[in-house]
Amino acid sequence: xxxxxxKSRPIYHPLEPKPGSRHILVADAEGAEAILELAxxxxxxxxxxxxILYIPRSAVGKGYEERLQALTPFPLYVGPTIAxxxxxxxxxxxxxxxxxxxxxxxxxxxxxQAMIVALxxxxxxxxxxxxxxxxxxxxxxCVHCKGITExxxxxxxxxxxxxxxxxxxxxxxxxxxxxxxxxxxxxxxxTAPEPEEAFL
Amino acid sequence: xxxxxxxxTPKIExxxxxxxxxxxxxxxxxxxxxxxxxxxxxxxxAHIVVEMSDGDIIRRNPYSLVSKxxxxxxxxxxxxxxxxxxxxxxxxxxxLKVGDHLLVSxxxxxxxxxxxxxxxxxxxxxIGITPFLAMMAELEDEVANFELxxxxxxxxxxxxxxxxxxxxxxxxxxxxxxxxxxxxxLLTGQPLGTHLYVCGPxxxxxxxxxxxxxxxxxSQNVHYERFLAPATGLPYEVNLATSGITVRxxxxxxxxxxxxxxxxxxxxxxRGGACGQCETRVVSYDGELLHNDHFLTEEEHxxxxxxxxxxxxxxxxxxxxxx
Ligand code: FES
Numbered sequence: 001x002x003x004x005x006x007k008s009r010p011i012y013h014p015l016e017p018k019p020g021s022r023h024i025l026v027a028d029a030e031g032a033e034a035i036l037e038l039a040x041x042x043x044x045x046x047x048x049x050x051x052i053l054y055i056p057r058s059a060v061g062k063g064y065e066e067r068l069q070a071l072t073p074f075p076l077y078v079g080p081t082i083a084x085x086x087x088x089x090x091x092x093x094x095x096x097x098x099x100x101x102x103x104x105x106x107x108x109x110x111x112x113q114a115m116i117v118a119l120x121x122x123x124x125x126x127x128x129x130x131x132x133x134x135x136x137x138x139x140x141x142c143v144h145c146k147g148i149t150e151x152x153x154x155x156x157x158x159x160x161x162x163x164x165x166x167x168x169x170x171x172x173x174x175x176x177x178x179x180x181x182x183x184x185x186x187x188x189x190x191t192a193p194e195p196e197e198a199f200l
Numbered sequence: 201x202x203x204x205x206x207x208x209t210p211k212i213e214x215x216x217x218x219x220x221x222x223x224x225x226x227x228x229x230x231x232x233x234x235x236x237x238x239x240x241x242x243x244x245x246a247h248i249v250v251e252m253s254d255g256d257i258i259r260r261n262p263y264s265l266v267s268k269x270x271x272x273x274x275x276x277x278x279x280x281x282x283x284x285x286x287x288x289x290x291x292x293x294x295x296l297k298v299g300d301h302l303l304v305s306x307x308x309x310x311x312x313x314x315x316x317x318x319x320x321x322x323x324x325x326x327i328g329i330t331p332f333l334a335m336m337a338e339l340e341d342e343v344a345n346f347e348l349x350x351x352x353x354x355x356x357x358x359x360x361x362x363x364x365x366x367x368x369x370x371x372x373x374x375x376x377x378x379x380x381x382x383x384x385x386l387l388t389g390q391p392l393g394t395h396l397y398v399c400g401p402x403x404x405x406x407x408x409x410x411x412x413x414x415x416x417x418x419s420q421n422v423h424y425e426r427f428l429a430p431a432t433g434l435p436y437e438v439n440l441a442t443s444g445i446t447v448r449x450x451x452x453x454x455x456x457x458x459x460x461x462x463x464x465x466x467x468x469x470x471r472g473g474a475c476g477q478c479e480t481r482v483v484s485y486d487g488e489l490l491h492n493d494h495f496l497t498e499e500e501h502x503x504x505x506x507x508x509x510x511x512x513x514x515x516x517x518x519x520x521x522x523x
Contacts (some may be wrong), residue, residue: 019413098421124392124418188249
């Protein structure tokens with residue numbers, strides 16, 4: 001099988017409090033759970049140096065906003081979409097200094113994209129923790145047209161840009177924060193199997 | 201006169217062509233290759249092992265190269281005189297003269313500039329400045345962003361030279377004026393992507409490393425060089441199983457030196473407990489292994505199966521090494 005044996009997927013761990021001058025936490029949907037679990041382990045004073053960015057997405061109405069806000073004296077940022085929250089994260093990082101710790105939790109789409117922003121801002125890998133929670137939906141880049149299709153849950157999937165039927169591989173690009181999608185019926189267009197739910 | 205050495209590490213014969221008194225206790229030596237061939241190139245942070253024939257003792261001490269990286273017609277080192285040390289620095293200061301010949305090793309670099317860094321923060325204490333001299337020359341050439349913080353006993357020729365070379369990139373703190381590096385502010389005020397480099401006496405090194413960790417610096421961004429002078433202690437014997445001989449280690453000698461003096465070839469690079477090159481398997485022992493290196497883990501020390509003979513010692517009835 002094409003999708004097996006490729007070890008490029010990011011490695012996730014439960015979030016752990018680290019010493020730092022500033023803590024930036026970014027989560028979407030069930031990623032809130034990871035932050036709440038972290039809060040059971042944090043030392044005194046941790047949340048006085050913390051900023052939380054949260055995108056409720058599919059978990060809207062579950063009351064995570066209130067519970068996250070209760071952790072820190074600073075206003076919680078609540079974003080409508082990942083795309084809307086990214087510039088906010090960029091701004092948070094614009095004056096960040098060494099000793100800033102980044103905690104990312106939630107879908108692979110969020111974690112991957114936030115990771116790229118943090119690395120671009122100059123945060124070192126060793127200061128970034130990632131925990132994957134909630135939907136297994138993938139962000140997929142079509143290797144043919146380079147277009148990104150968000151929230152992919154099926155295998156194969158139709159590229160939203162060029163319309164090719166893509167096999168979603170386990171190959172993950174850290175640079176763009178997406179899985180690779182390769183045309184599955186290039187030899188005989190129209191022979192692709194029916195999409196089935198694969199990443200829920 | 202050069203005494204031929206037993207070890208197989210490639211050596212270069214050099215002549216001492218210049219000795220400069222840098223401060224009351226620091227001298228800078230210039231070595232020029234005797235055969236006139238270009239010397240191997242080195243990068244900032246590299247060191248050479250200088251072999252001295254001091255009477256019937258052969259001393260081999262590591263010193264950072266302080267000349268400008270890229271220089272191939274001479275090597276320069278700076279040596280601080282240590283009146284209570286094992287004697288290497290005293291030999292360099294009191295015995296070595298212009299015109300003398302010596303053997304030096306090829307350069308080895310265990311303290312590289314990390315090219316991923318957006319900024320380089322260099323912190324040195326005293327003679328710990330030496331690896332940074334070449335590093336800064338290299339960083340300056342590359343127009344890299346760097347900053348030096350040096351604490352020293354007093355003022356001196358060294359500081360004047362550094363001020364002249366690096367101006368506002370250098371901050372200097374004098375112990376005799378009770379000036380202390382404002383470490384907390386320094387480590388919490390650095391831009392993302394900064395790498396920290398530290399070299400200096402043990403206490404200072406520990407202080408900087410601990411403060412960086414507490415301030416949340418990831419360990420990948422923290423680089424340090426800690427060359428230990430081999431510890432002195434009581435004399436003891438070591439049984440070398442492979443060679444089938446027993447050697448006696450004097451109180452002021454390291455195990456590595458004793459092994460070399462017996463004509464047994466033993467690997468090394470740093471001779472300061474940092475690089476791991478000299479790691480030797482302990483076959484058996486009855487007594488206590490006195491570990492002094494910074495290479496093996498605590499578990500490895502406790503396991504009693506390995507030792508770094510460049511800095512560690514032994515106390516007890518019998519020690520058998522696989523050498
Ligand atoms: S020679 Fe480097 S640790 Fe012994």
